[in-house]
Amino acid sequence: MSEEKLPEPHSPAGALDPFADPGLPAHEPRVTDIDEKAARRAERQVSLLFVISMLATIGFIASYVSIDKYKIIDIFFFGKIGALNLALGCTLGVALFCIGAGAIHWARTLMTDEEIVQERHEFKSDPADREGAIREFQRGAAESGFGRRSMIRRTMIGAMALVPLSGVVLLRDLGPLPSVALRHTWWGKNGKNGRTLIINENTNKPLRPEHIVKGSLVMAKPEGLNVDNHDYLEEIGKAAILLIRLEPDEIKSKKQLEWSYNGVVAYSKICTHVGCPIGLYEQQTHHLLCPCHQSTFDLADDGAVVFGPAARSLPQLKITVNEKTGFLEAIGDFAEPVGPSFWERG
Numbered sequence: 001m002s003e004e005k006l007p008e009p010h011s012p013a014g015a016l017d018p019f020a021d022p023g024l025p026a027h028e029p030r031v032t033d034i035d036e037k038a039a040r041r042a043e044r045q046v047s048l049l050f051v052i053s054m055l056a057t058i059g060f061i062a063s064y065v066s067i068d069k070y071k072i073i074d075i076f077f078f079g080k081i082g083a084l085n086l087a088l089g090c091t092l093g094v095a096l097f098c099i100g101a102g103a104i105h106w107a108r109t110l111m112t113d114e115e116i117v118q119e120r121h122e123f124k125s126d127p128a129d130r131e132g133a134i135r136e137f138q139r140g141a142a143e144s145g146f147g148r149r150s151m152i153r154r155t156m157i158g159a160m161a162l163v164p165l166s167g168v169v170l171l172r173d174l175g176p177l178p179s180v181a182l183r184h185t186w187w188g189k190n191g192k193n194g195r196t197l198i199i200n201e202n203t204n205k206p207l208r209p210e211h212i213v214k215g216s217l218v219m220a221k222p223e224g225l226n227v228d229n230h231d232y233l234e235e236i237g238k239a240a241i242l243l244i245r246l247e248p249d250e251i252k253s254k255k256q257l258e259w260s261y262n263g264v265v266a267y268s269k270i271c272t273h274v275g276c277p278i279g280l281y282e283q284q285t286h287h288l289l290c291p292c293h294q295s296t297f298d299l300a301d302d303g304a305v306v307f308g309p310a311a312r313s314l315p316q317l318k319i320t321v322n323e324k325t326g327f328l329e330a331i332g333d334f335a336e337p338v339g340p341s342f343w344e345r346g
């Protein structure tokens with residue numbers, strides 16, 4: 001098979017290329033290049049876009065603060081949609097769009113549109129070329145009007161400075177500090193000295209002391225906290241308790257005895273290590289074991305940690321019985337934060 005001869009790669013231009021280089025067309029000035037009024041009008045339009053962007057960012061922050069995150073609205077064609085998501089999406093979209101549109105409009109109407117030909121050269125330019133490039137850059141910057149058109153400059157800087165605020169505001173969704181959030185639970189909703197009926201988490205019925213039999217473990221929650229509450233998971237994650245029955249003489253601490261009712265004690269179900277739900281009860285030892293990292297709490301000794309990585313005792317909930325109804329009730333909230341206690345570590 002004969003080899004076909006390829007053209008010389010470095011043949012003089014024109015010898016192998018049948019198309020002549022037409023060169024650049026003559027530069028056509030735009031209306032804003034020759035009419036100062038049109039240029040001013042374009043400048044105002046660009047600034048207006050940046051101002052709209054600023055207003056949209058402010059609207060984003062206002063929506064985030066003022067609209068209920070659970071509010072649903074019905075919009076024709078789109079159907080049911082979260083009002084907060086809609087408002088955040090629209091305002092942030094407008095803010096970003098107007099910055100982009102303003103920059104494009106500015107470039108198309110006011111910045112120079114003259115074609116500049118740059119000949120190819122070696123990667124490293126000689127000093128004269130570099131000086132020339134710097135001069136060209138400075139000339140381009142001057143022609144863009146960035147220094148001269150102060151209204152555009154200020155509004156653009158304002159718009160670009162405000163847009164990142166949208167991201168900063170969203171940090172609020174990380175929630176309050178754990179030491180604050182975990183200090184208050186549903187049990188305290190009835191006021192400091194109020195009482196809350198204790199409800200069996202499985203049957204949804206109030207509990208009497210005789211329902212807690214020795215050796216068993218009953219999971220419970222406060223009255224009013226139901227699965228249809230919009231913040232149910234968040235609240236049950238803090239308020240869930242376990243009820244067990246001990247013999248009153250098995251209880252080692254005076255405070256624990258005072259906070260119990262005829263041997264029935266209530267403890268937070270949330271492990272004080274990193275917050276797993278606890279549920280393994282050793283009837284003979286009264287030890288409660290967390291399945292995550294095996295922290296073990298002694299319920300006969302004020303919920304003290306007897307093994308594992310948990311740093312503090314399981315919080316106890318003070319309970320009593322309503323003399324009229326005979327149902328178990330909690331007195332106030334936990335006296336200390338429930339759940340993980342990493343903020344207390346040295």
Ligand code: FES
Pocket residue numbers: 271272273274275276290291292293294295308309310
């Ligand atoms: S979460 Fe309970 S031991 Fe780690």
